[in-house]
Amino acid sequence: MLCMAAAMAMTPHSAYDGPEAPRLQVSLRLPDLRAQLTRLTDARATYIREEPLQRGDTIASLLQRLGVDDPDAHAFIRGSTAARHLLDLEPGQIVQAESDQDNLLVSLHATLGGDVSASHELVIERAGDLDQPFFKAHLHTVRNELRYEMRSGTITANGFFKTMDAENVPEEIVQQMVSIFSGVIDFHHDIVADDRFRIVYEAGFRDGALVRNGRAVAVELVNRSQLYQALWYSADDTKAGDYYTFDGRSMRRPFLRSPVEFSRVSSAFGWRNHPLHHQWVQHKGIDFAAPIGTKVFATSDGTVDFVGQQTGYGSVVILKHDGGYSTYYAHLSGLADILPGQHVTQGQVIGYVGQTGWATGPHLHYEFRFNDVPQNPLSVMLMEPVTLTGQTRQRFLSYTSDTQERINILRSFSVASIGN
Ligand SMILES: [Zn+2]
Known part of the structure; x- marks a missing residue:
C-alpha cells in the first residue's frame, strides 16, 4: 500500500528556519501502514478516562467509574495524605485516570483549585514495575497561559442575558459587568435593545483548553447612545483594585442605581x-x-x-x-x-x-x-464619584494608554466589533 503525501520540508539549523524562509513542497513516500498498525497493537496501550467527582463518592466508587480495578492503587490513595486530597474536589470537578489494558492505574490527574494564572494539580503515578508496584503522589503548581478574551455585541429584543448567551460571554463575566456598572446603570430599566457592549477579560488556558476565567479588565457599554467605559486598575498592584473611567473617575457611587438583584x-x-x-x-x-x-x-x-x-x-x-x-x-x-x-x-x-x-x-x-x-x-x-489625583492619577493615565492600545489591537481582530 503506497501513500503519497505533500509535506513541508524541515531543514533544521539552517538559514531556512526563519519565518521568511521559502516553503518547499516535496512528495514523501509513507511506510507500510499495515506494518505500523501491527507494531502499535504489540505495544503497551494505555487508556485515558475522565469522570466528574459525584456527591458521596468514595475513592473506590470514583476509581470504578474511571475503569480502574487496582487494589494496590486503592490502598495507596487511602493511605497517602497527599493523594487523599482527591476527595477535596467539589462535585462536578474532573478527575482523569490513565490505566493499562489490565485496568491497573498508570497515573491520575486532578486540578485542586487555583486562580486564572495558575492551578494546583494533584498527580498520582505508578512507579516501579508490575511485580513490585508502588505509587507516588505530589501536588504541584501549573502555570496557565494568560490570555485576553474579547466579546462584543448588540443587545437584542430578547434582552440582556439572552444576548450575553448568544455572544458567549461566560456567566461570571456577565455578573462582573453588571456589578461594575451598578453605580451608574439600573440594568432592569436602563438597558434597551440596540445598546452595545464590548468586554475584555482574562482567561487562563492550558494546552489550548480554558481552565478558568478571571477578571474583566475593560468594559465598554453604549447605553441609550451614552458611552460608559470602565477599566480595572490597582494602584499598588495588590488585589485591592477597582474600576475607573478612562480619565480616572471611580465607577463606584455612594448609591447603587437599583436596589433589586438583576438576575x-x-x-x-x-x-x-x-x-x-x-x-x-x-x-x-x-x-x-x-x-x-x-x-x-x-x-x-x-x-x-x-x-x-x-x-x-x-x-x-x-x-x-x-x-x-x-x-x-x-x-x-x-x-x-x-x-x-x-x-x-x-x-x-x-x-x-x-x-x-x-x-x-x-x-x-x-x-x-x-x-x-x-x-x-x-x-x-x-452625585460626584471619587477621582484619582496626584501621582496615582499620573500612573493610572499611563496604564490606561497602554491598556487602551492593547484593547485597540484586540478590536482590530474582532469580527463583531462595535463602532465608535
Ligand atoms: Zn411604589
Whole structure:
C-alpha cells in the first residue's frame, strides 16, 4: 500500500528556519501502514478516562467509574495524605485516570483549585514495575497561559442575558459587568435593545483548553447612545483594585442605581413591567417589578433605622445614610437578619421582594429621601464619584494608554466589533 503525501520540508539549523524562509513542497513516500498498525497493537496501550467527582463518592466508587480495578492503587490513595486530597474536589470537578489494558492505574490527574494564572494539580503515578508496584503522589503548581478574551455585541429584543448567551460571554463575566456598572446603570430599566457592549477579560488556558476565567479588565457599554467605559486598575498592584473611567473617575457611587438583584429571572420579569419614572412625584418612589424572593440590596452604606411592618408599606426596611439621606424598601416578602442600629454595607442583602401591604403585584417600592423629603432616585446619578489625583492619577493615565492600545489591537481582530 503506497501513500503519497505533500509535506513541508524541515531543514533544521539552517538559514531556512526563519519565518521568511521559502516553503518547499516535496512528495514523501509513507511506510507500510499495515506494518505500523501491527507494531502499535504489540505495544503497551494505555487508556485515558475522565469522570466528574459525584456527591458521596468514595475513592473506590470514583476509581470504578474511571475503569480502574487496582487494589494496590486503592490502598495507596487511602493511605497517602497527599493523594487523599482527591476527595477535596467539589462535585462536578474532573478527575482523569490513565490505566493499562489490565485496568491497573498508570497515573491520575486532578486540578485542586487555583486562580486564572495558575492551578494546583494533584498527580498520582505508578512507579516501579508490575511485580513490585508502588505509587507516588505530589501536588504541584501549573502555570496557565494568560490570555485576553474579547466579546462584543448588540443587545437584542430578547434582552440582556439572552444576548450575553448568544455572544458567549461566560456567566461570571456577565455578573462582573453588571456589578461594575451598578453605580451608574439600573440594568432592569436602563438597558434597551440596540445598546452595545464590548468586554475584555482574562482567561487562563492550558494546552489550548480554558481552565478558568478571571477578571474583566475593560468594559465598554453604549447605553441609550451614552458611552460608559470602565477599566480595572490597582494602584499598588495588590488585589485591592477597582474600576475607573478612562480619565480616572471611580465607577463606584455612594448609591447603587437599583436596589433589586438583576438576575436571569428578575430581568425576564422586569422587562415586561416597565415602571413609569415620571410618576415618582405622586408616588414618592420607584417600583421595581420582580418575582417574589428576589434579593433586595442596601443601595448605600448606612445603619438600619427601622425594620418591621408599616401600614401600606407592609414589611419595610428603612436605612439612614450619611449627609441626611435615607432609603425605604417596601412590600418585602422576607427580611434579612438585621436589627435597628446595625451597620449595613452597599450591596448587602436586607430583604426579599414581596407583595405585602398595599401592593397589587410582587414588586419593590423604593424611596430615596433627603432630610426626609422624597427625591427622584434618578437624581442620585448626579452625585460626584471619587477621582484619582496626584501621582496615582499620573500612573493610572499611563496604564490606561497602554491598556487602551492593547484593547485597540484586540478590536482590530474582532469580527463583531462595535463602532465608535
Ligand atoms: Zn411604589
